[in-house]
Amino acid sequence: MDMGIRGKRALVCASSKGLGRGCAEALAAEGANLVMNARGAEALEATAQAIRDAHGVEVVTVAADITTEDGRARVLEVAGDVDILVTNAGGPPPGVWSDWGRDDFIRALDANMLAPIALMTALLPGMMARGWGRVVNITSQSVKAPIPQLGLSNAARTGLTGYVAGTARQVAHAGVTINNLLPGIHATDRAQALDGPVAEREGITIEEARARREATIPARRYGTAEEFGAACVFLCSQQAGFIVGQNLLLDGGGTNFTI
Numbered sequence: 001m002d003m004g005i006r007g008k009r010a011l012v013c014a015s016s017k018g019l020g021r022g023c024a025e026a027l028a029a030e031g032a033n034l035v036m037n038a039r040g041a042e043a044l045e046a047t048a049q050a051i052r053d054a055h056g057v058e059v060v061t062v063a064a065d066i067t068t069e070d071g072r073a074r075v076l077e078v079a080g081d082v083d084i085l086v087t088n089a090g091g092p093p094p095g096v097w098s099d100w101g102r103d104d105f106i107r108a109l110d111a112n113m114l115a116p117i118a119l120m121t122a123l124l125p126g127m128m129a130r131g132w133g134r135v136v137n138i139t140s141q142s143v144k145a146p147i148p149q150l151g152l153s154n155a156a157r158t159g160l161t162g163y164v165a166g167t168a169r170q171v172a173h174a175g176v177t178i179n180n181l182l183p184g185i186h187a188t189d190r191a192q193a194l195d196g197p198v199a200e201r202e203g204i205t206i207e208e209a210r211a212r213r214e215a216t217i218p219a220r221r222y223g224t225a226e227e228f229g230a231a232c233v234f235l236c237s238q239q240a241g242f243i244v245g246q247n248l249l250l251d252g253g254g255t256n257f258t259i
């Protein structure tokens, strides 16, 4: 199926690895030109070159921390007018409710709520003026069902979800859709980083920790960045123009609820 986004310009934040990279690759495969971002320049440029080589699209990179005002300003300056925005950043560290003070919450809110909101605030007016736009925010399954040790993530991402629910309905009339993708456990560095402490605590290997987590997922495996990217492309497609303010869970059935 042709997704109808050939030649569109997409800003994909935090995309040198993992789920962001999956989205960038999938958009490029559909012919979208990319502005890619991550903090580490070397991995970012290597991923960008791999995408240029594989898909022949234009890829511009900006090495910057998307969670800071300065980093965002540099990304936005290079990005200019974009048709598609995929927001993403690293997730907050795990812990226990009693560990976290105001500064921890401010950091989590900056990274996982206020950064995507600032990007939307900057880019929505241009999309609306041009009569077409797609925004996809990478959030987490934790907005549907809290992950106790990720309280900072639960809090920040739920705040973003509330913002999107209202804002998506204010911009849809101009041909702009905003939706969220909610990853369950995917095989990325982030998943490995969360398996590590479990392995240490339980005195088992990382492979055993992974196998135990996989056993809790109805699909009996972690998701892949490619599957995640395919869902992102669909939400960015012409065909998805009537999907507004939704939260699409990609979790292999791991979140146990009816609707």
Ligand code: NAP
Binding pocket: 013, 014, 015, 016, 017, 018, 019, 020, 037, 038, 039, 040, 041, 043, 064, 065, 066, 067, 088, 089, 090, 091, 092, 138, 139, 140, 141, 183, 184, 185, 186, 187, 188, 189, 190, 191
């Ligand atoms: P990942 O494999 O660790 O990749 C993170 C990517 O984001 C890297 O390219 C990283 O590059 C970049 N990045 C991180 N912080 C950044 C920042 N401040 N500014 C710009 N770029 C930044 O992580 P992932 O698994 O793809 O996860 C992506 C998001 O989904 C995270 O918020 C994570 O919490 C959430 N999530 C993931 C899972 C999962 O199972 N994987 C499940 C639920 C939610 P640099 O380090 O060079 O900046």
